[in-house]
Amino acid sequence: IGQVELVETLSHSGVFKGRVTVTHADEDGDGDQLNAIPARYGDRFVVRYTGGASPLERQIEVHKGADGDVLPFTKRFKDPDIAVRTQFSIAEAHFEMAKKHRALAKDAAKNNNEEQEQRLLAVSRTEIALAKKLLDEALRDFPDNTIRAQSDYLLAELEMEYGNDAATEEAKQKAYDRAINKFGNIVANYPESEYAPRAQFKKALAYHKKGKLKRASEEYVKLSYQYPDSEYVAETIAHLGRYYLTRGALLTRQADQVKDPVEAERLRLEAKSEFETAGSVFAKLRERFPTHSLASKTTVLAGMCLMRAGAWDMAIEKLDSVIENTELDAPQLKAEAMYWKGDTLLRKIAAGQGGPDDAAEAYRTFKQLVWDYPDTKWAKYARGRLIDEEALQGVEE
Numbered sequence: 001i002g003q004v005e006l007v008e009t010l011s012h013s014g015v016f017k018g019r020v021t022v023t024h025a026d027e028d029g030d031g032d033q034l035n036a037i038p039a040r041y042g043d044r045f046v047v048r049y050t051g052g053a054s055p056l057e058r059q060i061e062v063h064k065g066a067d068g069d070v071l072p073f074t075k076r077f078k079d080p081d082i083a084v085r086t087q088f089s090i091a092e093a094h095f096e097m098a099k100k101h102r103a104l105a106k107d108a109a110k111n112n113n114e115e116q117e118q119r120l121l122a123v124s125r126t127e128i129a130l131a132k133k134l135l136d137e138a139l140r141d142f143p144d145n146t147i148r149a150q151s152d153y154l155l156a157e158l159e160m161e162y163g164n165d166a167a168t169e170e171a172k173q174k175a176y177d178r179a180i181n182k183f184g185n186i187v188a189n190y191p192e193s194e195y196a197p198r199a200q201f202k203k204a205l206a207y208h209k210k211g212k213l214k215r216a217s218e219e220y221v222k223l224s225y226q227y228p229d230s231e232y233v234a235e236t237i238a239h240l241g242r243y244y245l246t247r248g249a250l251l252t253r254q255a256d257q258v259k260d261p262v263e264a265e266r267l268r269l270e271a272k273s274e275f276e277t278a279g280s281v282f283a284k285l286r287e288r289f290p291t292h293s294l295a296s297k298t299t300v301l302a303g304m305c306l307m308r309a310g311a312w313d314m315a316i317e318k319l320d321s322v323i324e325n326t327e328l329d330a331p332q333l334k335a336e337a338m339y340w341k342g343d344t345l346l347r348k349i350a351a352g353q354g355g356p357d358d359a360a361e362a363y364r365t366f367k368q369l370v371w372d373y374p375d376t377k378w379a380k381y382a383r384g385r386l387i388d389e390e391a392l393q394g395v396e397e
Contacts, residue, residue, distance in 0.1 A: 022062055041104055042116045084142040087134055088151060094131035095154065098124040098161065125165060132158050149190040153199055156182035160206060173210060180206045197223060197230035208239065217243045234289045238298055241282040245305055248274035252308075272309045279305035283318060296322050296330060300337050307340065312348040316341055335373035339382055342366045349391050363395040 025038035037045055039062045049056040077083035105120035135155050139148065156179050163175030183203035187196050204219030220236040220243075227233070251271035258264040282302035286295040303318035322328065322337040345362035348354035366382040373379050386392055 040107065040111070042108070042113070080142055081147075084138050084147065087138045088147060088154075091131040091134035091138070092154065094127045094134070095158065095161075098127035098131065101127065102161075102165065121165060124161075128158055128161050128165075149186060149193040149195045152182060152186050152190075153195040156186065156199065156202065160202065160209075163206075163209065176206045176210045179203075197227035197232055200226065201230075201232040201236060204236070204239070213243050213246065234285055234292045234294060237281060237285040237288070238294050241278050241285075241298060241301060241305075244274050244278035244281060245301070248272075248278060248305070248308065275305045276309035276311060279303070279309060279311070279314070279318075296325070296328055296333055300333060300340065303337065303344070304340055307344040307347060310351065312344055312351075312353065315344045319344070331373050332376055332378075335369055335376040335378040338365050338369040338373075339378040342369070342382065342385065346385070346389060346391055359391050359395055362389075363392050366392075 021036045022039050023036045025040050025043075039045060041062060043062045044059050045062070047058045047060060077086070101120045101124040105117045105124065108114075108117040108120060132155065135151050135158070139151055139155075142148075159175050159179035159182060163172050163179060166172035166175055180203055183199040183206065186193075186199035187203070190196055200219065200223045204216045204223065207213075207216035207219055217240055220240050223230065223236050224233055248271045251267050251274060255264045255267035255271065258267060279302045282298040282305060285292065285298045289295060299318050299322050303315045303322075306312075306315035306318060319337045319341040323334055323341065328334065342362045342365040345354060345358045345365070349358055349362075363386070366386050369376075369382045370379045370386075
């Protein structure tokens with residue numbers, strides 16, 4: 001709460017106080033609060049008093065929730081485990097603050113506040129350096145400690161953060177390479193620790209960030225084989241599916257640009273195979289992890305990939321499993337599944353493998369989408385298809 005105190009200096013002067021509540025600008029309902037001022041970190045607002053002989057004006061900068069500092073302290077511990085864990089916790093706190101400041105920097109960039117963005121990124125880099133210094137000291141002083149795997153893992157994550165913050169592509173690539181080496185060492189040196197599967201996943205992710213998608217997919221596969229029960233396997237499946245989906249889309253673009261019809265057909269067949277593989281991989285996530293947050297989304301992606309592979313009936317089966325899931329509360333996702341089901345049916349007809357029943361089903365699907373989810377972008381697309389598609393003309397009659 002920001003308190004504004006206004007003091008008059010005339011013979012009848014008194015002290016007048018007013019209260020305002022500083023609320024976050026992105027939260028709903030800010031305007032409903034009495035004397036509420038919506039603001040973001042770093043914003044300034046002006047307090048002005050105009051009742052006296054000359055107006056009084058002051059600026060107030062908003063720092064709420066982002067003005068804390070983490071300071072290491074000196075203390076001797078009898079138990080070395082407690083000592084290193086304390087030092088490790090302080091380093092972790094610096095690391096978490098660095099991530100928060102990077103997120104705030106992204107918000108500043110969205111608001112075109114370059115000065116604030118650079119300042120926050122500088123703070124983030126300082127915090128990362130402090131965290132790394134503390135971890136290096138902990139590993140130097142306690143090389144045989146039982147939490148070394150955890151320390152090594154956090155150091156590797158710090159390298160990833162350096163890569164994310166790097167100003168040049170060369171610095172970015174070098175930081176990711178260092179992270180890859182550190183994550184690889186964790187898997188090799190502590191294969192039974194809880195950090196081994198995490199490190200294997202992050203190693204694959206680092207290759208992904210470097211743009212080496214094939215190598216990343218190989219590392220994702222290693223995780224699935226070495227740690228089949230890991231919580232990261234579901235995300236691994238999603239990344240693998242996206243790898244094959246990206247490959248299929250790339251080959252399709254190449255086929256469209258090639259003038260040689262034989263070469264173009266070869267590329268399209270290869271793309272079809274990649275899409276089919278992507279659909280199969282995406283479908284596995286729901287089979288293995290039916291309650292995972294990505295299960296329904298990857299099922300829709302599986303249907304889209306199978307559609308692009310020309311496996312019309314399999315695609316419709318996957319999309320129907322999302323549309324007909326009464327326990328799924330995801331209107332946008334269901335609307336998307338319905339749109340692609342209608343699209344798949346029309347593609348099937350265009351390929352000469354569909355008939356009047358498929359046209360009727362496509363019409364019903366688009367109509368249901370418009371009725372059930374009228375405010376979604378997919379309903380907008382469906383309305384256009386109902387009007388423009390020749391195969392749907394006369395279906396209602």
